[in-house]
Amino acid sequence: MLTVLIYGAVTSAILAMLAVGFTLIFGVARILNLAHGAFYALGAYCAYSFTALLKLPLIVSALLSVGIVAVFGMAMERVLVRPLRQSSLAVLMITLVTALTLEQVLFVVFGSQSKNVPAFVNFPLDVGGVSVDGQRLLALVIAVVLIGALWLFIQRTRLGSAILAVSQDPEAAQYMGIPANRIFTLVMGLSAALAGAAGVIAGPFLSVRPTMDQTAMITAFSVVIVGGLGSIPGSILAACIIGFSQTLVAFYFNPEWTGTVSLVAILLTLVIRPSGLMGRVVNA
Amino acid sequence: MRRLVPLVTTALFAGGLALSAPASAARKPILIGLDTPIQLQVGKDTIAAVKMAVDEINAKGGVLGRKLSYVAADEGTDPQLGVSAINKLTSDDHADVLIGGYDSGVQLAEEPHIARSKTIWLGVGAASPNITALVGKHYGEYKYIFRVNPLNSALQATQIVDFADHVVKGKLHRTKVAILGESAIWVRGLVPVLVKGLERDGIKVTYQQLFDETMTDFTPLFARVKDSGAQFLLTILSHANSDVFIKQLYEARLPMPYGGIDVKSMTPNFCSRVNGDAVGETTVNFITRAPITKKTIPFWDKFVKENGRAPVYTAPGAYNAVYLYAWAVKKAGTTNADKVIKELQKADYLGVAGRIKFNKLHDDLDGPGYQNLLFVQWQKGCKRAVVWPESVATGKVVLPPWVASK
Numbered sequence: 257m258l259t260v261l262i263y264g265a266v267t268s269a270i271l272a273m274l275a276v277g278f279t280l281i282f283g284v285a286r287i288l289n290l291a292h293g294a295f296y297a298l299g300a301y302c303a304y305s306f307t308a309l310l311k312l313p314l315i316v317s318a319l320l321s322v323g324i325v326a327v328f329g330m331a332m333e334r335v336l337v338r339p340l341r342q343s344s345l346a347v348l349m350i351t352l353v354t355a356l357t358l359e360q361v362l363f364v365v366f367g368s369q370s371k372n373v374p375a376f377v378n379f380p381l382d383v384g385g386v387s388v389d390g391q392r393l394l395a396l397v398i399a400v401v402l403i404g405a406l407w408l409f410i411q412r413t414r415l416g417s418a419i420l421a422v423s424q425d426p427e428a429a430q431y432m433g434i435p436a437n438r439i440f441t442l443v444m445g446l447s448a449a450l451a452g453a454a455g456v457i458a459g460p461f462l463s464v465r466p467t468m469d470q471t472a473m474i475t476a477f478s479v480v481i482v483g484g485l486g487s488i489p490g491s492i493l494a495a496c497i498i499g500f501s502q503t504l505v506a507f508y509f510n511p512e513w514t515g516t517v518s519l520v521a522i523l524l525t526l527v528i529r530p531s532g533l534m535g536r537v538v539n540a
Numbered sequence: 541m542r543r544l545v546p547l548v549t550t551a552l553f554a555g556g557l558a559l560s561a562p563a564s565a566a567r568k569p570i571l572i573g574l575d576t577p578i579q580l581q582v583g584k585d586t587i588a589a590v591k592m593a594v595d596e597i598n599a600k601g602g603v604l605g606r607k608l609s610y611v612a613a614d615e616g617t618d619p620q621l622g623v624s625a626i627n628k629l630t631s632d633d634h635a636d637v638l639i640g641g642y643d644s645g646v647q648l649a650e651e652p653h654i655a656r657s658k659t660i661w662l663g664v665g666a667a668s669p670n671i672t673a674l675v676g677k678h679y680g681e682y683k684y685i686f687r688v689n690p691l692n693s694a695l696q697a698t699q700i701v702d703f704a705d706h707v708v709k710g711k712l713h714r715t716k717v718a719i720l721g722e723s724a725i726w727v728r729g730l731v732p733v734l735v736k737g738l739e740r741d742g743i744k745v746t747y748q749q750l751f752d753e754t755m756t757d758f759t760p761l762f763a764r765v766k767d768s769g770a771q772f773l774l775t776i777l778s779h780a781n782s783d784v785f786i787k788q789l790y791e792a793r794l795p796m797p798y799g800g801i802d803v804k805s806m807t808p809n810f811c812s813r814v815n816g817d818a819v820g821e822t823t824v825n826f827i828t829r830a831p832i833t834k835k836t837i838p839f840w841d842k843f844v845k846e847n848g849r850a851p852v853y854t855a856p857g858a859y860n861a862v863y864l865y866a867w868a869v870k871k872a873g874t875t876n877a878d879k880v881i882k883e884l885q886k887a888d889y890l891g892v893a894g895r896i897k898f899n900k901l902h903d904d905l906d907g908p909g910y911q912n913l914l915f916v917q918w919q920k921g922c923k924r925a926v927v928w929p930e931s932v933a934t935g936k937v938v939l940p941p942w943v944a945s946k
Contacts, residue, residue: 368579368580370784372783374815380791380793389792390791391791461757461784461787461791462756462757462784463756463781463783471756503760506757506759506760507763511751511757511761512751514757
């Protein structure tokens with residue numbers, strides 16, 4: 257049982273990293289970013305390129321990778337998304353096209369075979385008698401630290417207050433002198449960085465291949481639907497529910513069925529509570 | 541969208557087209573169509589080995605005064621792409637013979653199209669027994685299908701049982717095994733034979749599970765293997781993500797030796813690619829740098845010299861297939877498929893990995909002197925040693941480091 261708890265916590269942490277960024281950009285800018293999974297893939301491939309090809313130290317590679325993904329996210333918001341923001345459908349399309357384009361680029365540049373990102377911790381650790389891969393535990397710790405830091409940043413800083421203000425009413429925030437567009441760019445950068453970091457830390461023990469964005473996107477989407485679009489606490493709660501459910505199914509039933517957990521969760525949520533666990537009900 | 545790249549990159553690898561001799565220039569070259577996943581190592585090595593054989597044969601004047609040339613089409617690991625590749629090679633390029641294959645599912649989808657085109661196909665990569673079973677069921681339609689390489693998965697299962705009996709039980713003294721394999725056609729054909737053979741030899745199968753080849757987290761499976769009381773893990777992997785499988789197995793420190801079929805681990809740089817985590821893994825192979833036949837080492841060395849890497853299993857198959865076809869055409873005195881088929885059926889050809897002779901289903905035979913499985917283990921320093929069969933062994937089987945240290 258302890259094994260399930262540990263692995264469930266790791267899975268939940270990775271899901272939360274993916275989902276929090278996805279829900280953040282939706283909550284603040286109302287952007288349903290279908291390129292979010294691509295940020296995750298880009299982070300993993302950057303880490304692979306810096307470590308395996310350029311032979312840079314791991315920590316440098318990790319920081320560079322997260323930085324590059326953040327810049328990519330901000331550039332995407334500024335160049336591709338902002339001109340189309342008036343139409344949510346156009347935004348949906350442009351982010352989808354970005355994701356597909358990036359997937360193709362990775363496919364052409366790196367080929368279809370999976371790549372190996374070296375682990376920061378390449379030995380198992382004993383946790384209450386259970387041998388756990390050190391990299392997974394590190395991923396858990398990093399996820400908790402990053403999400404905690406993001407939470408503090410939003411709640412305790414002036415910039416965080418500005419983000420909250422824009423998320424509640426962009427126009428009013430603009431009248432109060434808050435540059436809403438810059439906030440959108442910043443939030444997209446934060447969102448991308450978080451997904452990129454998930455790719456960097458999960459890359460060593462999961463698969464790094466061009467199509468990795470698809471699973472990440474579906475999972476992030478599921479978590480956010482269950483948690484409630486735009487709600488960070490909801491996403492964290494949903495990540496835990498889905499992460500532990502997937503682990504239970506994998507260990508006690510059949511690992512092949514883990515993918516269906518997310519889909520069942522979406523179905524149940526849409527039927528029972530369409531706004532999600534902690535989402536706001538919006539009357540059209 | 542994903543299919544766009546393979547289609548765009550469906551590359552033409554024209555070889556041997558140089559019009560060096562005026563006499564042969566006047567005659568159309570014999571065209572070999574390669575249906576292979578050109579993005580994967582198995583496909584790259586198929587092409588490289590065919591090029592090697594074609595260059596050698598052309599340097600000696602070609603066949604029946606005609607040069608050989610080849611053209612490749614990407615069949616990926618997608619049946620639809622495979623069918624397109626076959627149709628392109630047969631209808632557009634008018635290939636005289638087809639050489640290739642890797643994914644059994646793709647192969648089975650291609651076969652009706654190959655049969656309709658009445659073009660001889662020499663398989664070098666797919667292992668499902670169903671591929672050649674069609675020759676027996678509908679000979680008139682499917683007589684064009686031959687498997688030069690690898691051994692079909694049922695024969696592979698028999699040889700794995702032999703390995704388990706002599707090495708797992710005989711040398712490592714382990715009598716309980718678990719089986720983990722990808723859920724693919726060739727594996728589904730192999731596992732029942734494997735289980736039956738193991739149990740007949742007094743080896744208990746404590747757990748068996750086939751998983752989807754897209755799976756990326758194997759930790760729950762390893763937990764189940766461990767809980768089952770298994771003392772050895774038999775793996776059957778080809779398309780699955782072996783890199784991640786091996787890394788996670790290493791990280792889980794599964795307390796037992798392991799081995800079986802792992803196609804990606806046949807790649808020469810596999811062990812270093814996974815940072816040495818594969819040390820202790822035993823995987824079957826079809827060729828290694830050992831005097832299996834008098835042709836093995838010259839082929840191996842030349843391949844390494846020309847390509848800067850050691851060959852994977854499709855390379856010896858593809859190289860043999862070109863020579864075998866050239867031999868049959870020469871004997872038949874024509875490229876007419878029906879006449880060449882008759883010669884291929886009579887062939888007893890010494891290839892680079894053993895003798896090649898076809899049974900009634902046009903499947904390559906195993907046994908002494910023929911092509912057989914080699915069990916190769918990654919050992920200290922990511923060096924490879926053949927540990928079974930003993931007649932060609934270059935080292936003794938060792939335990940994975942974390943098992944040996946206990």
